[in-house]
Amino acid sequence: MTAASDRPRRSALYLPASNAKAIAKARTLPCDVVILDLEDAVAPEMKAQARAAAVAAVLEGDFGNREVAIRVNGLDTEWGADDLAAVAASTADAVLVPKVSSARDIGRYQDALAQAPAAMQLWTMIETCEAVLNLDAIAASAASTRLSLWIMGTNDLAKEMRAQLTPCRTPFLPFLSTAVAAARAHGLAILDGVCNEFRDLDAFEAEARQGLMFGFDGKSLIHPAQIAPCNAVFSPSEADLAWAQAVIEAFEQPENQGKGAIRVDGKMTELLHLEQAKRLIAIAEKIAALG
Secondary structure (H helix, E strand, C coil): CCCCCCCCCCEEEEEECCCHHHHHHHCCCCCCEEEEECCCCCCHHHHHHHHHHHHHHHHHCCCCCCEEEEECCCCCCCCHHHHHHHHHCCCCCEEEECCCCCHHHHHHHHHHCCCCCCCCEEEEEECCHHHHCCHHHHHHHHHHCCEEEEEECHHHHHHHHCCCCCCCCHHHHHHHHHHHHHHHHCCCEEEECCCCCCCCHHHHHHHHHHHHHHCCCEEEECCHHHHHHHHHHCCCCHHHHHHHHHHHHHHHCHHHCCCCEEEECCEEEEHHHHHHHHHHHHHHHHHHHHC
16 A cells, blocks of 8 residues: 555545535545545534544445545534544544644644554644744654644635635745645645635636646645546646656666766756656556556
8 A cells, every 4th residue: 555655645625524425426536535524514513413424434434545534623613622532533544633823733633643543644734824934843743743744725824814815826825835845844745725616627727737836746626526637737747757757767778877967858867857757657656556
């Protein structure tokens, strides 16, 4: 099985855990990650029912190679502690927690998951103004906790900032790039935030390509129609793979052994490009293994 730290996570689909039909459909969809939501997508009077449904769904399984995470309510809400206790006793791959703003928050969730299976990951939303000012400290806590992945929460961040969430996402570009840098510095995977436009797939694809440009591993989604274009954007293209194969083969030539830089297809190519090429091939192989 692909290690949790480096498996493909091109598409992560949010589903309300209170919707049994949506959960059943998720088992047939080509997304890499299913996120059963107990937070934003569930009304207060349905929280307990949704919690029970999410735990039952992961116990029932049949999600194939998809990772399954449960997004809980925050520990500062009336449902958070019960959510964490239920998920800790479940077979979910990960618990996704909202409104994390500091490394201290990561410690609180780490403690709440003390009895969870060792393989259960802690994923966090990055969606508050305080969080984007503490990115390095939050990411650094991965060294001593279950923290392994971030998901950008651009809708909530826009609300806190009183900023406009436009297609170009101009107010958020510094935070997106800094979040990716902090995640990479501390070995975290990181997913881009949702695109609210699920009818205009051209607009969605443009935003996904922007996320790819920034270096995100994939994108969180709100509708099944977004899965196919998202997977396509975050998968290496045929041109990417052809370039990668050419670079690898060129460095394997006897005359290039030990060289730090060579010419490939008329362009100067260094060892860092060889590393990038090998990573692209590895990603493609892992995507193929997901079936």
